[in-house]
Amino acid sequence: MKRILSVQDISCVGKCSLTVALPVISAMGAEACVIPTAVLSCHTAFSDFTFYDLTSEIERITHMLKKQNIDFDAIYTGYIGSYEQIDVVEKIFEEFKTDKNIIIADPAMADYGELYKGFDRNFAAKMTELCSKADIIVPNITEACYMLDIPYIGEKYDRNFIRKILVDLSMQGCKYCVLTGVSFEDDKLGVMSYDAQTKSFFEYYSEKLPNSFYGTGDVFASAFTGALMLDITRENALKLAVDFTVDCIKATLKNNEYHWYGVDFETAIPKLIEKIKGTEKP
Numbered sequence: 001m002k003r004i005l006s007v008q009d010i011s012c013v014g015k016c017s018l019t020v021a022l023p024v025i026s027a028m029g030a031e032a033c034v035i036p037t038a039v040l041s042c043h044t045a046f047s048d049f050t051f052y053d054l055t056s057e058i059e060r061i062t063h064m065l066k067k068q069n070i071d072f073d074a075i076y077t078g079y080i081g082s083y084e085q086i087d088v089v090e091k092i093f094e095e096f097k098t099d100k101n102i103i104i105a106d107p108a109m110a111d112y113g114e115l116y117k118g119f120d121r122n123f124a125a126k127m128t129e130l131c132s133k134a135d136i137i138v139p140n141i142t143e144a145c146y147m148l149d150i151p152y153i154g155e156k157y158d159r160n161f162i163r164k165i166l167v168d169l170s171m172q173g174c175k176y177c178v179l180t181g182v183s184f185e186d187d188k189l190g191v192m193s194y195d196a197q198t199k200s201f202f203e204y205y206s207e208k209l210p211n212s213f214y215g216t217g218d219v220f221a222s223a224f225t226g227a228l229m230l231d232i233t234r235e236n237a238l239k240l241a242v243d244f245t246v247d248c249i250k251a252t253l254k255n256n257e258y259h260w261y262g263v264d265f266e267t268a269i270p271k272l273i274e275k276i277k278g279t280e281k282p
């Protein structure tokens with residue numbers, strides 16, 4: 001069984017980061033291991049929340065896992081609690097990166113043109129440095145603009161602009177860049193990726209639904225990481241993750257009592273498992 005190490009916070013309530021990564025990765029048939037970066041009462045879009053930093057514990061955990069000779073097929077990072085913590089996460093890369101495994105970094109730090117509470121441009125620059133050391137990155141457009149230090153361009157962009165963002169991101173060091181939340185048509189939303197090794201772009205779009213929800217970036221990144229552990233191409237893994245994210249939003253909209261803070265990924269998991277079965281070689 002493939003083993004994934006997910007490094008991000010645990011928000012007790014909020015359907016994001018580890019409370020998404022753990023169930024989604026497990027449902028996809030991979031072993032989900034974690035190094036929590038912080039414990040929050042709820043994610044930072046809530047009006048108030050507690051935040052307990054785990055930086056010193058991360059180093060102890062990393063050291064112990066290394067001592068126990070544990071290795072991982074993928075390291076998947078998300079929300080990191082502070083500037084200082086990014087150096088510690090970089091050490092996790094150094095300790096656990098091998099020729100065979102992959103590092104997927106989601107620079108979970110911004111959306112809708114703004115950084116999350118508590119982050120500033122220095123943090124964004126440091127996160128950019130971390131992403132340059134990953135094999136695959138999955139920023140949304142806001143995060144990509146911060147990473148490239150260019151103004152947020154809202155929803156007015158064309159294909160050439162998105163392609164340039166991807167190429168510029170790849171020049172920072174990561175060789176497979178995925179931009180999420182890309183939309184050129186009113187009713188379509190999806191991803192574009194750039195493979196710097198083959199200099200090729202890939203695009204995949206699904207339905208654009210009227211509402212947007214917190215946590216969809218984490219749903220997408222978790223499903224994409226899980227899919228990368230299956231015997232399928234990166235492009236098919238992207239399709240699977242986009243479709244799952246849309247299914248999660250649809251499931252949420254079907255629920256009259258849905259929560260504003262996250263999507264109902266739980267009810268979309270059976271469909272995801274069905275799709276995975278369809279990808280398995282007989």
Ligand code: PXL
Pocket residue numbers: 009011016017040042043044045079108116214215216217218
């Ligand atoms: O979904 C990204 C995320 C993860 N973790 C925390 C967050 C957010 C987004 O707001 O606040 C703590």
